Amino acid sequence: MSTINRLKSTAPDFDVTLKKLLAFDAEQDDAIESATANILQRVRREGDAALLELTNRFDQVNAPSVAALEIPRSEWEQALTSLPTAQKQALEIAAERVRIYHSHQRQESWSYVENDGTRLGQQITPLDRVGLYVPGGKAAYPSSVLMNAIPAKVAGVSEVIMVTPTPHGQRNAMVLAAAAIAGVDRCFAIGGAQAVGALAYGTQTVPAVDKIVGPGNAYVAAAKRRVFGIVGIDMIAGPSEILVLADGSTDPDWIAMDLFSQAEHDELAQSILVCPDADYLERVRASVNKLIEDMPRKDVIHTSLTHRGAMVKVRDMNEACEIANLIAAEHLEISATEPNQWADKIRHAGAMFLGRYSSESLGDYCAGPNHVLPTSRT
Numbered sequence: 001m002s003t004i005n006r007l008k009s010t011a012p013d014f015d016v017t018l019k020k021l022l023a024f025d026a027e028q029d030d031a032i033e034s035a036t037a038n039i040l041q042r043v044r045r046e047g048d049a050a051l052l053e054l055t056n057r058f059d060q061v062n063a064p065s066v067a068a069l070e071i072p073r074s075e076w077e078q079a080l081t082s083l084p085t086a087q088k089q090a091l092e093i094a095a096e097r098v099r100i101y102h103s104h105q106r107q108e109s110w111s112y113v114e115n116d117g118t119r120l121g122q123q124i125t126p127l128d129r130v131g132l133y134v135p136g137g138k139a140a141y142p143s144s145v146l147m148n149a150i151p152a153k154v155a156g157v158s159e160v161i162m163v164t165p166t167p168h169g170q171r172n173a174m175v176l177a178a179a180a181i182a183g184v185d186r187c188f189a190i191g192g193a194q195a196v197g198a199l200a201y202g203t204q205t206v207p208a209v210d211k212i213v214g215p216g217n218a219y220v221a222a223a224k225r226r227v228f229g230i231v232g233i234d235m236i237a238g239p240s241e242i243l244v245l246a247d248g249s250t251d252p253d254w255i256a257m258d259l260f261s262q263a264e265h266d267e268l269a270q271s272i273l274v275c276p277d278a279d280y281l282e283r284v285r286a287s288v289n290k291l292i293e294d295m296p297r298k299d300v301i302h303t304s305l306t307h308r309g310a311m312v313k314v315r316d317m318n319e320a321c322e323i324a325n326l327i328a329a330e331h332l333e334i335s336a337t338e339p340n341q342w343a344d345k346i347r348h349a350g351a352m353f354l355g356r357y358s359s360e361s362l363g364d365y366c367a368g369p370n371h372v373l374p375t376s377r378t
Contacts, residue, residue, distance in 0.1 A: 004285065005310040009319055021310055022327060024238055024268070024376050029218070036193045036222040043197030048204045054194040061169050061189075066205040071171065071187045079176035087174065094366040095146050095181045101368030102151045126156035129207060131199035131231075132184070133214035134164040134175055136191055141215070142178035147370050148213045148234075149182035160184050161209055163199065165191020191216075196223035200231045213372070238376040239268035239308075242360055243329035243349075245320045246273060247336040248280035250356045256287035258333060261361045263304035264297040270308040272327065274320045281311045321345040328377045331360045350374050 007017055042050035048066045056063060063069050080088065111121025132148045135141055149160050162179055164172070166189040179187055188206060190198065196216075202208030211232035212224060224233045242262040246255055259271040275281050288305070292298050314320045321342055324332060328348035336342060339354040346352060350373035353360050364371045 004288065004305045006281075007310055007312045009312065009314045009323065018310075018312075018323075018326075021272075021308065022270075022377070032218050032222055036219055036226060039193040039219075040197040040200075040223060040226055043194050043203065044201045047202075048206075051190065051194050051198050051203055051206070054192070055190050058192055058194075059165055059167050059169075059189075061166065063189075066188075066190075066203065069189045070205070071176065071189055073180070075171070076176045076180040076184075076187065079171075079173040080180045083173060083177050088177070090366070091142060091146070091174070091178055091181055094143065095150060095178075097366055097368040098146050098150045098370070099154060102154045102370070105151075106154055126158070127152075127210040127232075128157070129159040129161065129209045130157050131209035131212040131214075132160055132162045133191075133195065133199075133212065133216050133220060134162060135214075135216055136165040136167065136172060136175065140164075140172040140175050142172075142174040143365050143371065144214060145175060145178035145184070146182050147372055149179070149184050151370065152213075153183045159186070159207075161199065161207065162187040163190050163195040163206075165189070165195070191220075193219045193223035196220060196227060200227035215372075234372060235374060235378070237372075237374075239270060240265045241270045241330040241375055242272070242333065243324055243327055243331070244271075244273045244333045244335055245317065245324055245342060246275040246277075246280065246284075247317055248275060248277035249337045250335040252280065252283040252287040253291060254356070254359075255284050255335060256291050258335075258360055259284075259288065259305070259309065260291070260295060260301050261359070261364075262331065263301040263309060264295065265300075265304075267300055267303040268308065269304045271305060272310045272312065272329070274312040274314055274323055276314050276316050276320065278313050281313060285311060317342055318345070324349065330373045330375045331363065333358065333360055348377075 052066050107124045109124045111119055113119050130152050134145055152160050162184045164175055196212060198206040199209045199212050209231060213234040215237055221236055225236055240262045244255055244258055262269045263271045273284060292301055295301055324346055325348045330350040332349040333353045334342050335356050343352055343354055351363050351369055363369055
């Protein structure tokens, strides 16, 4: 049985309690910061020699050179052709939807002429080279390959360099297949802070890039923070978040699963449900306790919901929208019979999913909008 915090907006201490629940300490552990600084310094000074030694040690591989860590395109293509048909089609469909969506976001150059003949404007040009970090440790994310590489190619970036760790030499076929589909140009089997350093500074084998994007562990996040200014970065992302505004008209089992969709990411992920119907909140709580036992990552979900999850009883849906604007969640679902009227009241959210059939997990994989989103109210 999962214990999830219960809040009422009418409680005198509601604001304080909510603020405490939302608080996330983004301070990095001193040991992580020190280790990261040392790794980056070594890569900057020693280049390939440091990158090779660190990769062999941390990933427990025995590569003779950094050049040997480059994964040839033939291996990506082989990974793609070897995938089961359903997986291959899923990647291709998702890639096409991401490509179509981001083509609408592409910026164009513009100019105007003032009365005295002065011409002013903005010239939009793509970056020359971008580095894409793809996790390869506890979990692999082919969707992150699509979400980062395809927008770069839509924007006209000439070269996308992908780095992904391969612990014990294990290479993820789905990640390599996604690279082939997304138009990645080169791929290296390197990871951690040393891979970020290689992309930022360049080595004898790995070219320096203009911007580094993609998620990673605490060492990767610390490294991205340190190299920002030498290169661009996308963001320093915190734990994943979902906020569901519900009017009580959706099957409570569905809402429970939507809360799980982020809680399963890691123990620090945050899942919050806001609803004006107290009886419905109890039904969702019952669904959570019923369904959690069958979840492959039930222990992670339980910890996430217990420490950072919440069910919030509000006066009405208008107040729910006010609270949503305060939380400014990474993912916001409005699970209601008429979601658009409430969406018009939302000013702060990363991505919105409107209606009872619009699941956040669709956005993570195949709807088309990006899943690289701001967290922790940023």
